Amino acid sequence: MxxxxxxxxxxxxxxxxxxxxxxxxxxxxxxxxxxxxxxxxxxxxxxxxxxxxxxxxxxxxxxxxxxxAGRGPGNVGVAGGITRGRGWEWPPRDPTLYRFAEAVMVYGDAWKALIHEKFGDGIMSAITFRSELTRVPDPSGDRVKITLDGKFLKYSDTDDW
CATH class of the missing domain: 1.10.260 (434 Repressor (Amino-terminal Domain))
Known part of the structure; x- marks a missing residue:
């Protein structure tokens, strides 16, 4: 990248x-x-x-x-010029990044179904988003714990238009 x-x-x-x-x-x-x-x-x-x-x-x-701080050439306003997620090839070749893609491929449908079951028809936002990564000691080898914390956004119904 x-x-x-x-x-x-x-x-x-x-x-x-x-x-x-x-x-x-x-x-x-x-x-x-x-x-x-x-x-x-x-x-x-x-x-x-x-x-x-x-x-x-x-x-x-x-x-x-x-x-x-979002200033300088190509930057317009606070977030101007920032291209989040740019430069990734798909699927990623980096082993760590590939494992994230693999987790989404394996668990993505389950996560989506559980979000819909628990919240209704909508998505988890990555705009008002928080994430944490911690190391968790484990006798079989330390674990990586990642928390993804995004606001639930309900899809609009045609009645909302």
């Missing part, structure tokens, strides 16, 4: 800082998964948060900080 130049700059500064996403998230008071998405160009920070992150990782690249 090719990343925008500002992402490469941010990731290089993060690496040089020696800080993990978890540490940075705690420092700036933001969720860890959201912060990681920001570094890959899939989220936009407000100006105050962008400045805090830049300071925390020692990033003096003005273009990278501006892009993080």
């Amino acid at each position: 090719s990343l925008p130049a500002h992402c490469d700059a941010l990731l290089a500064c993060k690496t040089a800082s020696g800080k993990s996403f978890e540490t940075l998230a705690k420092e700036v008071g933001k969720p860890e998964v959201w912060l990681a998405a920001l570094f890959f160009g899939n989220a936009v920070a407000d100006e105050e948060t962008a400045a805090k992150i830049a300071k925390a990782i020692g990033c003096s690249d003005e273009a990278a900080v501006n892009a993080m």
Whole structure:
């Protein structure tokens, strides 16, 4: 996956800082998964948060900080210029990303059926979305626990038009 130049700059500064996403998230008071998405160009920070992150990782690249805050060439407004999910080949070749695709292929129909059963005809939004990833110790080998927390959006009926 090719990343925008500002992402490469941010990731290089993060690496040089020696800080993990978890540490940075705690420092700036933001969720860890959201912060990681920001570094890959899939989220936009407000100006105050962008400045805090830049300071925390020692990033003096003005273009990278501006892009993080949705400013700069190609950016119109706060979220302008951000293309979430860009650059993925399908199916993904990266083993970790492929396993996510595999989970959706195997469990997607079941998740959809359960959403419809429990909530009605609609979808889980990825717009007002939260996610967490934790390591869970297990005697048979540590487990990866990922929480996907999206608002339920009911499909409109023709009566609603």
